[in-house]
Amino acid sequence: MPECKSQVVITGYGVISSCGDNAQELYDSMQSQRSGVAPLSCFDVTGLPSDIAGIVRSVREKHQDKKADLPDFSTLFAITAIEEALNAANISLQTLANKRVALCVGNANTGMEKLEKGIIDNQHDGLLEYPAHKQSDNIAKHFGVLGPVLTFTSACTSSSSALGFAKQLLDNDMVDIVIAGGTDALAKTIYAGFHSLQSVAPQVCSPYDVKMGLSLGEGAGFLVLENHNHAEARNQPTIMQLAGTASSLDAYHATAPEPEGAGVRRSFESALRSSDVNPEDLDYVNTHGTGTPANDGAELKGIFAALNLQDKASISVSSSKSYFGHTLGAAGAIEFISALVAIDKGQLPSTLNGDEIREDCQGHHIVVNGLIDHKVECIGATNSAFGGHNTTMLARKSVSAIPKAEGKKVYILGHGSIAEQVGFSNGADQSLLSYEGEFALKPFQAKLYRRRMSTIGQYAIGASYLAFSGADVDYSDAEKLPIGAYFGTTLGASQVQQRNLSDLQEYGPTGVKSTLFPDTVLNAPLGNLALAFDLKGCSANFSDLGNEGMHALWHAFMDLSEDKIACALVCSAEDKSDTSDLVWQQMQVDEHRLASSANALIAVNEKDPRASRALAQVSEFNAARWVFNEENQQWDCAALTQLAAKPDLIVLSMVNAEQFEAISNALQTQFSTTQVINGRTYKESGIACQSLDAISLATCALNGRRFMGREVTLQNTSKPESILVMSVNTQLSATTCLVSKVKGK
């Protein structure tokens, strides 16, 4: 952050949806008011009251006969969209190979069709392609991206979250180029699930209209982002500047938004604060606008409360979902691109199929039934998701240097963990709880328990409670500033998903339950945490194949460093089921040693008065893939090349035990005198929890404390000052950070 300015610009975009395979086809559809939502034929929806959706027919029909041999459709959608985006940005594969490039992918339900086939039709091979991060890994490999690859899984805000983090990576000069956006493929379980909630409209959805209900869709949208000086250096014109991004949590309900739009308001206000955009600068807001009774009015209330304008018709608004349906994990990016596509032609997108604006949406200038001509300088875009997660993006045509405050230091204040039939927090070397079989929250903290809470939700809340206790942070203080919440999970609530699939198999699409479906989204436990601890600050949800916990911490670090929040809960969790076992078998991970578990950290920035009792400072986050260099017969990882400090100790945690020695030796080659300790010798972490376990282990090592009741054995140094933590996932992608002693302690 040498100049403390933000000048992140969009230099290309690509999109594929039911409205066509590229941006021009999308515009043609929008211009002719044609919706891509049409009768479904790609899976059986017998018995459901509606049978329409926005399906990407071109890709599905092309690959219909060889589906079993292919990755999930979401990977194919993403590749098409990214190719268009890179072409538009004039970036070749060779350029990608020579630059520091990150890939940020949002998705909500990718791999679901593979899971359905795997479990219901016993096509187990396909389960390899089920995990959300597998799609990101496929995409990264296709384009040769070796830098950070992050998977955002906060349901319908996934891709807007990805765009927000992309901006933060560029603001901090960690990469030269970010490919960011989202992709999602519709599947029977999802279609049936939304029907169980009675959310699906029988006709093409018309947000804000008296006709209620949403239409579902699929597709991908990706943008190329870079810093303005980088784009200028290669004479690449900018499309718009991404001027501000933000997020928030409702802490209200698993699926319904807070009725006054308070969460949307907080997110929008935060985005305005982080940019130099004033409410009166905005010409248009592309809203989430699903068409459901609960969303549309509440969202408008939230947006206009944040803008605090006298005339609520002074800014045009519309939702793009009538064109291609609700594309869930891809929604934020595709809808944002739909606005860019229209703006490029001097127009604004509209809501289709409108007859009469519903009562709680009246008085606004809602663009209905056809594009309108409108010159635009500055726009906003909002999205909301299950779990009460909200995001905001602000973009404008003219590029300015937005001042940024100097980054705040970030500290770990406490940590907790539940695994191996015990629970620990940093406050005690002895276990604070024990249990047999699965952990049950109700006997431990009845007030935090809610009926039908998923196993993973109970673990996450239990571990977070221990972390709050260890940090001595009173989450129940009504006067507290909004606390951020960041969550990582590989497969989410696999036990719930297993029951969900069992219902689908036994009763067909009408058998999917409204009581289970909301818990199958990967950020459902994040929603549980928000409700349990009243967390309303910034937020993100990650999935990876081993590094998701550290990705959650990385995002928290960014938001704390930028002072968007002063305190954050970071949690990772997983549960064990027959379904998860089958998936790990296909991933060649020894599933027998995996069990349900969770861990959590409380982090604060230097402005928080509680920082004075911090356990450790975290900094220097980075990520890259380990690659074996055939020429010099060595393993290389670009994440280490930018590391300025020389650590006293390295904590290495790897899912693939058989590669541990090779990677450990490579680290030893670079840091010859530094001891490398295997995080897994202290705790048999599962996939999702291994990276935060490694952070907690490092924190304990710095402070001479036991980890999970076990002494941390150090060889060369008894009192390390700084520890490099490296978590390596099943695909050999590493995420690193430095955990160091708090100065002055």
Place this chain on the structure above:
Amino acid sequence: MKDFEDLVNQVRKQIVISVELEESEIAQLSNDDDLLGNPLFLDSVDLLQIYADCQRKFGVVFNNADYEGAHTVNSIVTRAVRGKETKSANAGDALFYSSDGSRYSNAEFKQHITQLIAVLQSEGLDKAKPLRVLDTDPVKMMMVAIAAVLSGYKPLMSAQPQGENAVSFAHLIPKQGEAPSLLDSKSIYQQLASLQQEAVIFFETSGSTGIPVRIEKSLASMVQEVEELTALFDFGALDLIDAYVSPVHMYGFIWSFLLPLKLDAPVMYQSNTFLKPVPETMSHVMAVSVPSIWHSLSGALTAQYRYIVNSGGKFGEQRDTQFAELVQNKLPDLLGIDVLGSTETGAIAYRMIGQDHLRTYQLLPTVRLHPSDGEHLIYSDFLPLGVESAPLDDKVEILANNKILHLGRKDSVFKFKGKRYSLKEIEDKLFQLFAGHALRVYFIEQEHNVRGGELIAFVVKELSHFDITSEVRAIFQDLPIPKIEFIDELPTNAMGKVTLQGLQEKVRNARV
């Protein structure tokens, strides 16, 4: 009573299973406790699951209205009982398929009308003035309109969403108490057919001068038009009317509403944006359409379709050829009826698409045309209330065997600065000036305008302004030069027509 208690026990057991309650929890619940409140405090997703499971368990279908109001064990049992009764009453009955996905049996349709009639009695609305129907959903719109007309009101069918003396289904139906018993054992069509001439419906058209025009039609004349059509064509085997035209328009009211009622055939109303395929079980379908949707509709036609009726604009040579090819190559049993007429005249004549000459129409048996001062007067039972004859807006030539040759629209003459001009002449000059570009020209009469009104033309061309150069003046010579608005395309309404109102709206939107 015993059955009710048995159902109560079954619902209680189902609640335990649906939301995974413990026995101790359900024991605290009385049958009148709100499920969302004390003692269970269930969530909305819990409630949805309970309803879904109860529907499956009792073999009933709840509609949206069932999710409104209190949610107690007793209310769920009541809904299940009512659902069973409705299911039994509706067995084998014809349905209205609304464009919003709702379905209504004839019995439900009639029941709603009965309820609406009861509510209308206490609404204090003005029976002397047109009663604006605000609904856009065709079935709800028709239920309100029919209830109104049966109650002595004069419903106004309009695309305008606002206005005084207005009602809608949503506003009326929540006010209902217990459902009154059905007032009349006769079918709705029979009830409408028995109404006197005074029972009328107003249809609002966009008007050629930008000011909406209301046309008052008697129910009796429209019923008579349906009777004449069903005598002319063999519609008896139809098992579905696939309606692309809303009954807010008179053409739709007759073909998409009265005709299905008369035939006792289900009708499926399509939305503008999305064409829903007809159920596979239907084998004799008629599509009620307008020319502008032919492109979308033609690709969706299957052997299930036996008739396509078209009105609201010229079907045109290209579509006519495509229709003939479709019949020859794919759908030999398909017949097309092109109806000539308007809201002002009712149906005048028809021709068989793909068979008859493009401009030759057969007059309906009861319609007569008489030459008068270089134009034709129409005498018909389908004219607006109180109108015995009216000048025809089209140029026609009367042929033998009650046939006519349609020669297009008549020229309009307007008075500008006290002088009379031909709109056609202005249009010709504009075509000369903007060769190859589509355009429309209108004269909007304005009471306080010293010129008598505004002459305005809309031209599809990428230009932002228009200068009156010497070249332009030379073309127009002594004719008034219209104000020119440039637009990117001609907007069409739901009937596929270009209207002055639509053009003005497009210009306004472009300036926002």
